[in-house]
Amino acid sequence: MLTDAPPCKANRGQFLESDRLKTLDLPRDGAVTEIAQHLESAMKSDNIRDVRSACTDFLATASDFYEVPTCGVRVLAARPLRTREHGTFELFGDYDPETMLIRVWMRTAVRKEVTSFGTFLSTLCHEFCHHLDYQKFGFADSWHTRGFYERTAVLYHHARGTPPKKLFWVPMPGERWRIDWQRTNRSVSNDSAV
Numbered sequence: 805m806l807t808d809a810p811p812c813k814a815n816r817g818q819f820l821e822s823d824r825l826k827t828l829d830l831p832r833d834g835a836v837t838e839i840a841q842h843l844e845s846a847m848k849s850d851n852i853r854d855v856r857s858a859c860t861d862f863l864a865t866a867s868d869f870y871e872v873p874t875c876g877v878r879v880l881a882a883r884p885l886r887t888r889e890h891g892t893f894e895l896f897g898d899y900d901p902e903t904m905l906i907r908v909w910m911r912t913a914v915r916k917e918v919t920s921f922g923t924f925l926s927t928l929c930h931e932f933c934h935h936l937d938y939q940k941f942g943f944a945d946s947w948h949t950r951g952f953y954e955r956t957a958v959l960y961h962h963a964r965g966t967p968p969k970k971l972f973w974v975p976m977p978g979e980r981w982r983i984d985w986q987r988t989n990r991s992v993s994n995d996s997a998v
């Protein structure tokens with residue numbers, strides 16, 4: 805995971821705000837977690853209809869909690885080979901801020917393999933966080949900043965019922981950052997060992 809390069813002057817302030825904003829309020833009840841469990845079993849039985857309804861529930865419940873308009877979702881079987889998303893390479897989903905529609909794919913384009921539940925859920929959280937950027941935080945664009953990935957991870961771990969991970973970042977050329985997975989995962993296993 806690599807962050808976007810900072811934008812031109814006009815949006816730089818919002819970009820930095822997005823970068824700094826590392827957490828999200830979370831619902832105190834387990835509604836989102838419960839829906840994620842339905843999603844997992846629907847995926848295991850490869851039932852696209854149930855996957856669709858779990859995704860719809862998930863986004864409606866989360867939108868309600870964050871007090872934003874509910875975004876639509878389209879769960880599609882295989883990702884088309886040519887899909888453009890501005891500048892980023894995302895294999896399993898996208899979000900259109902104009903129509904507030906999330907698209908998620910259950911299978912990869914080339915090999916038609918079923919996406920793992922973890923990847924699918926993290927894609928759903930990722931695209932929903934794009935929705936929050938526009939509708940809740942009022943950003944002019946939704947950049948993949950360190951804060952964006954942190955917020956996505958907070959929501960994902962809440963939905964999955966797993967402890968949040970502390971993310972470690974490595975600076976890259978062009979004012980970009982990438983996650984140091986080795987360090988990130990090591991710190992989790994150290995935590996659980998204590």
Ligand SMILES: [Zn+2]
Nearest residue numbers: 892894930934
């Ligand atoms: Zn994205």
